[in-house]
Amino acid sequence: MSNLEIVLKEEDVYSGNVKGMIPHGRGTYKWKNGTVYEGCWEEGKMAGDGRITWSSGASYEGNFYGGYLHGFGTLTNPDGSTYIGSWRLNIQHGFGRKQYSNSDVYDGSWREGVHEGSGKYTWCNGDMYMGSWKGGLMCGRGVMKWLNGDLFDGNWSKGYRHGTGVYRFVDGNYYFGTWTNGLKDGLGMFYPAISIRSSSSGRLGKKKASKPHSIVRSISIKKPIKGLFRDMGRISNKKISVGVSSMESSAFNSTELLSHNLDEGESVDDYNSSNVVWEREYIQGVLVKERTKNNAKVLSKKEQQRIFLMEEMKRKSTLDIFESRKSNYMMLNLQLGIRYTVGKITPLTMREVRYSDFGEQARIRIYFPRKGSQSTPPHNSVDFYWKDYSFMVFRNLRELFKLDAADYMMSICGDDGLIELSSPGKSGSLFYRSHDDRFVIKTLRKSELKVLLKMLPSYYNHVQAHDNTMITKFYGIHEITPRGGKKVQFVVMGNMFYTDLRIHRHYDLKGSYYGRNTNTYNIIEATTLKDLDLTYKFHMDKSLRDALFKQINLDCMFLESQQIIDYSLLLGLHFRAPEHLKSMLEPPDAYAFNRPQNTTDDGAIFRVDRTIQPTGLLLVTHEPDSVNTAPGPHSRGSTLKAFSVGDKEVDVLLPGTGRLRVQLGVNMPAQANHKVSHDISGSTEVELFEVYDVVLYLGIIDILQEYNTRKKIEHAYKSVLHDPMSISVAPPKFYSNRFFKFLEKVFPSNN
Template identity: 60%
Template sequence: MEDNGRFDEKSFSNGDVYMGMIKGILPHEKGKYTWSDGTVYEGDWEGEKMTGKGLVVWSTGAQYEGEICGGYLHGYGTLTTSAGCSYRGGWKMNAQHGIGLKKYSNSDMYEGLWKEGVLEGSGRYTWKNGNIYVGNWKNGTIHGRGIMKWVNGDTFDGFWSNGLMHGSGVYNFGDGGLYIGTWNKGLKDGKGVFYPAGSKKPSLRILHSPHDSDDNGFLLNIQKHEAPKARVKRSLSANIAVISRFKSFRQISHRTSSLKINLIRNDDSAQDCVCHDSSLSLSNDFDEDQSEASVRSTLVYEREYAQGVLIMERISECSESSRNKKQQNKFSVKKVNKSSCLDIFQGRRSYYLKLNLQLGIRYTVGKITPVPAREVRSSDFGDRARIRMYFPRAGSKLTPPHCSINFYWKDYCPMVFRNLREMFKLDAADYMMSICGDSGLRDLSSPGKSGSIFYLSKDDRFVIKTVNKSELKVLLRMLPKYYRHVGDHENTLITKFFGLHRITLRGGKKQVRFVVMGNVFCTELQIHRRYDLKGSSQGRYTDNDKINCNTTLKDLDLKYEFHMDKKLRESLLKQISLDCKFLESQHIIDYSLLLGLHFRAPENMKAFVEHHESMQNLPSGDEEEHLILPKGLVLVSHEPSIVNTEPGPHIRGNTLRAYSMGDSEVDLLLPGTARLRVQLGVNMPAQATRKIEEDKVAKEVELFEVYDVVLYMGIIDILQSYNLKKKVEHSYKSLQFDPLTVSVIEPKMYDERFLKFLEEKVFPETP
């Protein structure tokens, strides 16, 4: 006869007591176990383990009622502590896991997703003081897309990182004002638009895209396997739909970013809760019921912040008609020159071209990397120094099948570029992963008039640019001396080339040539302004209506001069001079200095601004002290052992020396960011001094005359030779303008003018 167990009471030598069903010598089915310290469990048993449903009451007064597995809190249950904190939801191995509601002893409350005891996923947190956050969490902190509403009526809808506003977002003030811009570690940083209270504002529409699968996407699937009565529902908010909670959570899969959750019911036995990524769409249309007669001007402030400090404000007035016109212009399609390489791949040209680039580069690097390292020879630069391969769609013995179109691939001077990559300490595997990885390439708009296609690798390390046939010939002609120049001057600012390739469609009539270069602006610091400086003045300005946060400005747009340490300036100008002499020897013109500015506002500058504003409110005569700008950026002695940030992905030169530090190698100390290694063109500290302009536009206000900045720079566009065509262009423009002001002049004069402009106008000597 089968033994179904018996009811018994058993005492143990350590003082523990069990009373309940016993099968053999082990607890069975139902029973109550009392530990010697006063902790009590009453519920289901399986063998010697607490498994099933039960109630645990600890000697401290805390208690848990719910599902248990193998002696662990596992499943669905409610925990109440003696301090007044309670949690009801999913558990996994004694840790909150899944969906749950927690009420803290200080009256805060969180309802949403947990992962192994910490807040992770989407949820709603309500503070005792009335502040509410609805959005995403990671590792216990606010992270991802979310909405914060403060008790004073302010709201922020945007992106967060480690509990701080970080990325793009929209900030609504309680008084009706609205700011659209970007934040960096909790501080406004970059350009944005402010609409004051009472002004007409853009309408905000939340667009639901269930097919989005980018980094900001979110998909939450919850499947239920028990009866409807096991469900416990609580509303997250009126804006966020319902998250359902169950006694048993068997399958929970989610990704890391959400804003809206919509409940989709199927039947009583199963349901899915799907959260689609919500992308913010800004529309400049006014209310539909507004008549044309009521259209009025809207006061808008275009602002720019640096680390929380307002450094620029421009007032602009826009009517609805002008807004609609700008919106149309924004989405207008420009006709492409039929002779441009943009026409090659037709409607899906960008997708096919990027795929072909990745296929070809992966093949080339994989083929050349196993070859033993050696010095380059003259034959490595010749016409026969090529790798050619045909990539049929179906694949071949040497090439994989692909979903692009059939194409021929040519790689120029592979051994030379392999050695150049090694000079700049680029690992072959990292190079391939950066360009050919699953993350792909990003399209960039062309900053010039060349019509070239620009791509940027996902990690921002490399720029890929299409070149025409004449530029290809210039690069191949100058490559031997370029290789020697780079080898002799490890701090060179000249564009760093890593590969030169060509794609030909089957038939041989359509060809695209492109070059892989280092990105001058590959840095964790935000580049607030970009300048392309040639030293010429004719036509070197940008129309105001074409300027946005990504615009590369020109010579006449530069409103600053940069003062830096005496030794840093000396090293910079010396290297620029050496680079220009090399370009002059190769008859190259039309090159420029690409200059990037990161405005750095120290913490004490914010205090200075607040002090300045408070002193302005005092009666005349009460302000006794002079207003003095805070000290500049901090340079410290270079200590390689503690430098935790690499200077850049393509830098191989020595750390620079500073006169102010006794001619010793220095690092740049940036509180809250890192300790950065100062090198030629990278992490160079300076003070940007505002140039005095008599015809300064009244609507544009600079709050300070001096700013601390970190500079990034490189000499770019070095593939234009002073050929017959350029000589004719110079002669023609010289009849209309001053010959010394036009961009196209002979190489020696171009070199002299370029250096003079940088020495006197951009980096003048500090008095």
């Protein structure tokens, strides 16, 4: 390698190291148009560290690869805008910070040149958004704080507030509700600001409870939501998205946003004497109904602050940019590893699993350097080691579950990536969901990994023998170890709520009752409720119920044989007439007209059946040509038979929606019976019954807790403090019996 100056035909000039007559090493290249590159070369292409200055005045300093801006670098434009971050083939891709010419700043994740992932955008006027983005627009979970102090924390879609959320006004008022395309839409609760009483003088301070109409006026002076976000930069030629980086230096965090500091000398008092909150109903931004709820439990300001901070701490991984950056690396590593493993083993000839295919030693282990290798592609994540456990077993399981390898890779490893979910449990595990909702990926503790690997041979035999098993479907166990970092294990599972129907209620049922209830101060549609929150009994066709309990019994016997406890039934409800649920919100006096004429005052209980006739769904004979017969990721069994249609295979017909195949745990029709009792005379009680048509989705989850020595000690300790029947932890046989009997009460027999 020598050092030469070469003048090319096009009047370009190169000066530096060469290999033969090709730039190689360090050198400077000057184009005829004035563009100059100074830096490293590799066989005639810019590669390594370097700096390029274009004739337009723009400049880039950082990493190059194959002649492209690739790696990490800083781009400075003539208009004063700058970008510092990751690049892939001349496109911003990865994590980076961009300061626009108008002083707007975006700090976060990029994908193919637009904001996608997690990040923070600060407008030059002081407004700020932090959360998830997709395709350059706010999409997913996020927090928006306006310069005037108003704040929205909730869900977004295509740049608009969309889904559930909470809006906190600068004067201390709160609105919990649902938005559609930026407009309030549906039921919500308005909590007025809390009155503040001076501890020294005893007189009311300036912070009074606001009247509802004052809030309506305050909203009316704002710009329409669509116009507001358009002004903020939601335009096609400058897409706004939020990425993830250096969050630790940001002054914008959930604790600061949702806490309220009291003035010196003030103390927290309850709401105004009427203890009034308002229930509101909107249709596309228009307030159509409003009523007070005088009997509602009202929280003090101090209680609200504590609850909000606790909830935000639970969601910290979603909002904290530093953590989100690590999470995004983890998602990318997971996709790279799964794509590699599935692509490698799929072409192999299908064979029966062997004893050697199970256990910790049956694994693929490979290193993924950032620059790539002979067997792995280059990528924008950190260097990491990939491990795939029992890969041949899970290859056969995916075949057994009728899951196409290409569909599996496209779902998890496609361009849309994965969505991080907030953890619904106490384990602290991270959860991811594929963009098409088919799969859920959960991080495993080391103890859970050992239990799953130990159970895997028996699990394989069980699901092979029972097509209709209700137990979670597992598709793979993987491990990622960033170079110099800690190991993280994952398991890929089927999403039991993979359906086009809307799931209006979620329940996690164990059959125990100590601590099995949910804080009801802010229950939303996505909230997972527990045993004591369940107020329904579900009546099903006799044959459907028999098939359900036959399989639940088999699954419980299997889990008992594996010494597994702490599992639960995940239950999702789709109400066919959700507007009927509004009647439950009416005050007790609304039911007075149902009191029978022969009422006596001797304490009798009157039964009033307010059954809504089941018109929301219909069981019909199965017609394969009329429904989608492709199995979901959580079912593969045959169509179920129903007693009510002559013990024939059935579909559920949903007027105005479609026709669905009924399988065990999937598209199962039922009637949800809800009983409400009201004391209307002081001595007479009326029992009210309401029945709703529902479609059920259910399965057994959380099957990785073994009844080990630690659990035995926990059971003995808690049994002294509480009723042994009430606590969740219990010996496997007792647990399965209690679980089964509880479900028999939830799904009573019609005999």
